[in-house]
Amino acid sequence: MQFPLVHVSWALADNAQRPACDAFFREVFGAQTAYEIRVTPETEKLGLDREESLLMIGDTMVIPIAPAGRGAEKGNPLGEMLRRSAAPGRWIGLALKVGDLAQADAWFAARGFKRFYDPGMEAHYFLVPKGQMLGMRLEIVKQDMPNDPRRDPAWFPAKDDPLGIEGLQAVGVSTPTLAEAQALFADKLGCKDLGGRDLPEARCAAFAIGDTVLETLEGTPGSAAAHHAAEVKGICHLVFKLRDAAAAAARLRGQGLPLIGEVEDRFAIHPDAAHGRLIWLTGVTPPGYPPPGSRLGTGIALPR
Structure with a gap:
């Protein structure tokens, strides 16, 4: 599966x-x-049920979403979904871009996946539910995100960002076993197997998905990764590649932020100080990983 990442x-x-x-x-x-x-008086009349900012970290779009307007009401479907999904360490999912939504629907259907369409949005996107994706919701979209700067061929990420981010290196997904991850991502979805390696608390198998990498983690017994696979499921972390890891770590420490991990390998702001999310930072590229960087505008085709 080779369609590029739209957002997390x-x-x-x-x-x-x-x-x-x-x-x-x-x-x-x-x-x-x-x-x-x-939510404004006008958008609330139209039924808007959330507020969100489309944030660009380098050339990766990340979107924290909160219930608002009608979404703040008890029983509102989107609001209830957001409240269920808001626990620390829990993410909603990934959105991937396609040029032909009907072709993508047929591609997923041929592989046995259920697809869901929100009423009125049938021409714009469909969802592959998280129960079929190791707890990660997959959104397949045709439309552009509003004001997405990556649509402009002349746009490029700022080179003077405070951490020196080169791009998104990987998205981590917890899994009960690497065999399950292999069966889903390599065998069923056709993602390229990039090999495996041992991490401090997990065995990792990596797969190319679109223009990034999925790191699937089988945690050692009692580890946070094992707990995530059993109790939380889905995305467990992001990894951003840095130009200078030591300089970034020094800056974060100077801001009083607690760090975990090893600067020489990969490190992160403790999730308790990062709104409950684990985002690794690294100056190292694992063997076989592609260089970071969005290829949203390159028209990557569906595999056969």
Whole structure:
């Protein structure tokens, strides 16, 4: 499966948390705001049920989403989904871009996947539910995200961001066993197997997906990765490649942020200080991994 990554999303339980979360990513990661979706008297009349900022970390779009407007009401479907998905360590999923939605639908159907369409959005995207993706919701989209700067061939990410981010290196997904991950991502979806390696608390098998990498983690007994696979499921981390890991770590420590991991390998702000999300930073590229960088505008085709 080779369609490029559009965005990574996660949920906040309460819209009052969103401004601080957005500010954290702007101030610490140098995130740039591409677009904001806000509840106003006009949009609330149209039934808007969430607020979100489309944030660019380098050339990767990340979207923290919070229930608002009708979504704040008890029983609202999207609001309830966001509140269920807002626990620490839990993400919503990935969105991938295609040029032909009907062709993509047929491609997934031929591989036995269920597809769901939100009413009124049948021409724009469909969802592959998380129960078929090791707990990760997959959104297959045809439309462009509003004000997505990657649509402009002349655009490029800022080179003076505070951490020196080169791009998204990988998305981590917990799995009960690597055999299950192999059966899903390599055998069923046709993702290229990039090989495996041992991490401090897990065995890792990597697969190429679109223009990034899925790191599937089978945690050692009692580890956080094993707990995530059993109790949380789905995406467990992101990894961003840095130009200078030591300089980035020094900057974060100077801001008083607690770090975990090893600067020489990969390190992260402790999730408790990062709005409950684990985002690794590294200056190292594992063998077989592609160079980081969005290829959203290159028209990557579906595999046969």
